[in-house]
Amino acid sequence: xxxxxxxxxxxxxVPPGSRVLDLGCGDGALLDHLxxxxxxxxxxxxxxxAKVLACMRRGVNxxxxxxxxxxxxxxxxxxxxxxxIDTLQHLRNAETMLRETARVxxxxxxxxxxxxxxxxxxxxLQGRMPVTKRLPYQWYDTPNIRxxxxxxxxxxxxxxxxxxxxxxxxxxxxEVRVLPNLMASTAVFRFSS
Amino acid sequence: MxxxxxxxxxxxxxxxRSGATLPAYELVVETxxxxxxxxxxxxxxCHALNASHHVAGWYAxxxxxxxxxxxxxxxxxxxxGKPVDTDRYFVIxxxxxxxxxxxxxxxxLNPATGTPWGADFPVVTVEDWVDAQARLLDAMGIxxxxxxxxxxxxGMQTLSWTLQYPERVRHAxxxxxAPNLTAENIAFNEVARRAxxxxxxxxxxxxxxxxTLPRRGLRIARMIGHITYLSDDVMNEKFGRSLRSSDxxxxxxxxxxxxxxxxxxxxxxxxxYLRYQGDKFSEYFDANTYxxxxxxxxxxxxxxxFDGNLTAALARxxxxxxxxxxxxxxxxxxxRSREIVKALLDNQRDVSxxxxxxxxxxxxxxxxxxRYLQAVRAYFEQTIAGTRA
Numbered sequence: 060x061x062x063x064x065x066x067x068x069x070x071x072x073v074p075p076g077s078r079v080l081d082l083g084c085g086d087g088a089l090l091d092h093l094x095x096x097x098x099x100x101x102x103x104x105x106x107x108x109a110k111v112l113a114c115m116r117r118g119v120n121x122x123x124x125x126x127x128x129x130x131x132x133x134x135x136x137x138x139x140x141x142x143x144i145d146t147l148q149h150l151r152n153a154e155t156m157l158r159e160t161a162r163v164x165x166x167x168x169x170x171x172x173x174x175x176x177x178x179x180x181x182x183x184l185q186g187r188m189p190v191t192k193r194l195p196y197q198w199y200d201t202p203n204i205r206x207x208x209x210x211x212x213x214x215x216x217x218x219x220x221x222x223x224x225x226x227x228x229x230x231x232x233x234e235v236r237v238l239p240n241l242m243a244s245t246a247v248f249r250f251s252s
Numbered sequence: 253m254x255x256x257x258x259x260x261x262x263x264x265x266x267x268x269r270s271g272a273t274l275p276a277y278e279l280v281v282e283t284x285x286x287x288x289x290x291x292x293x294x295x296x297x298c299h300a301l302n303a304s305h306h307v308a309g310w311y312a313x314x315x316x317x318x319x320x321x322x323x324x325x326x327x328x329x330x331x332x333g334k335p336v337d338t339d340r341y342f343v344i345x346x347x348x349x350x351x352x353x354x355x356x357x358x359x360x361l362n363p364a365t366g367t368p369w370g371a372d373f374p375v376v377t378v379e380d381w382v383d384a385q386a387r388l389l390d391a392m393g394i395x396x397x398x399x400x401x402x403x404x405x406x407g408m409q410t411l412s413w414t415l416q417y418p419e420r421v422r423h424a425x426x427x428x429x430a431p432n433l434t435a436e437n438i439a440f441n442e443v444a445r446r447a448x449x450x451x452x453x454x455x456x457x458x459x460x461x462x463x464t465l466p467r468r469g470l471r472i473a474r475m476i477g478h479i480t481y482l483s484d485d486v487m488n489e490k491f492g493r494s495l496r497s498s499d500x501x502x503x504x505x506x507x508x509x510x511x512x513x514x515x516x517x518x519x520x521x522x523x524x525y526l527r528y529q530g531d532k533f534s535e536y537f538d539a540n541t542y543x544x545x546x547x548x549x550x551x552x553x554x555x556x557x558f559d560g561n562l563t564a565a566l567a568r569x570x571x572x573x574x575x576x577x578x579x580x581x582x583x584x585x586x587x588r589s590r591e592i593v594k595a596l597l598d599n600q601r602d603v604s605x606x607x608x609x610x611x612x613x614x615x616x617x618x619x620x621x622x623r624y625l626q627a628v629r630a631y632f633e634q635t636i637a638g639t640r641a
Binding site for chain 2: 078102108120124132134137
């Protein structure tokens with residue numbers, strides 16, 4: 060999926076004027092977007108050198124940290140919103156990071172590829188791991204080390220005592236609110252602790 | 253870029269943190285670039301232990317040509333078209349009080365006695381240096397700095413600027429620095445100081461009056477320092493277990509060299525390298541200056557008057573920050589930079605932080621690493637944008 064619809068969909072979940080922490084902020088485009096269109100402020104966290112530089116060239120506050128080391132640098136409820144956009148699936152300590160996200164932010168917003176989207180199911184039924192526009196990698200070289208579904212996340216969130224305030228799927232830039240686990244390639248959740 | 257130092261005289265006494273007062277003093281300064289009309293493009297560079305006001309460019313010989321080996325210590329960072337671009341910024345390098353490179357220090361005459369200050373030169377702190385630098389800016393007619401920047405001890409001055417004169421600093425670039433020294437770090441400084449002080453030629457710090465120089469002590473101090481500025485990996489890569497450098501021209505000869513089975517002759521290349529560095533250093537650096545500057549490092553601790561709470565100490569800072577650390581720097585480790593970042597986050601200050609995976613240890617802050625130089629460039633280009641806003 061293209062970046063812009065995802066950015067717009069996420070931006071709608073972020074209250075104007077929020078202090079935002081964007082975990083795995085990439086080139087800082089989303090943070091930049093939130094700052095210019097929703098008067099937000101905050102920081103991105105990124106580990107990749109080139110992406111850190113891209114953030115700096117945008118003038119977005121960026122902290123080069125390894126999320127696998129946790130969020131000890133950030134205080135409880137230090138942010139209005141903590142974002143994990145296409146980040147969760149890369150983290151070894153995904154559950155810990157989810158709890159940390161809830162600790163550091165009053166609101167958490169998570170988006171990740173939904174493995175239960177119907178084309179993925181077809182691939183698996185045919186006995187092969189899915190390779191799609193949203194999941195473009197082969198099973199042996201994918202950086203997505205945590206593969207989960209829209210429905211799986213609901214279970215994980217409940218297990219960690221999080222309150223899901225909103226959830227939907229995203230498909231071709233459109234919000235999918237009917238059968239998102241089947242009909243959308245991206246799962247989006249907004250939750251609080 | 254050919255550059256020339258200039259000297260500023262100050263006749264108003266400078267009160268020091270120790271309670272002493274420096275009656276009158278001089279600061280040696282270099283500037284690069286042009287101060288713009290609204291004086292919004294001034295950048296102050298703070299130097300570390302063995303550096304000076306000569307930050308960038310080259311000195312000229314009699315015929316106006318660049319003098320060999322006269323390159324400024326941060327010439328890869330600062331100059332026309334460099335990451336800190338002197339076509340845009342007016343950059344100021346200043347030599348700190350107590351130094352041996354021109355500003356008033358222990359090799360100068362004590363006006364009260366007519367003999368060199370030597371060990372009687374008052375102890376100066378990072379805060380004292382920043383006070384003196386602020387007076388320099390007053391003398392130059394500069395109210396606000398677009399940025400203060402420094403590495404290591406220079407980073408400590410930069411941090412201190414944001415606390416002592418928060419309204420005069422818009423941006424702070426703190427490289428390979430720390431909010432204070434750890435016990436281990438003070439310990440290294442103490443070994444270096446003992447090497448100097450116990451040199452029979454030290455004469456209680458009044459060696460100039462005695463016509464001697466404590467070169468042996470300085471050499472050892474420099475050797476210890478040098479070890480801590482490098483990383484294990486870089487030392488192994490550069491020297492490994494290779495034997496004496498006199499045979500380094502011919503690698504096969506080096507490989508086949510036999511041990512000398514001597515306890516005192518140079519056996520390994522690393523030994524001859526350290527001895528060379530120590531010898532060179534002892535020829536140009538003043539021993540009292542070494543003692544003073546390492547003490548300034550030891551004393552720096554802005555959180556001390558806040559019960560060790562760095563977050564409370566940094567609450568005064570108004571500047572936007574950019575911090576850089578290097579993964580293999582164990583003298584000023586990334587963890588120490590992250591402490592500063594955390595304190596700034598707690599205060600909701602604007603801060604960016606780059607942790608550069610460079611192999612060169614503490615020395616990396618002076619070396620060419622594209623990621624590091626590009627990040628500083630990006631920050632300064634954003635600073636301009638911020639300045640215009």
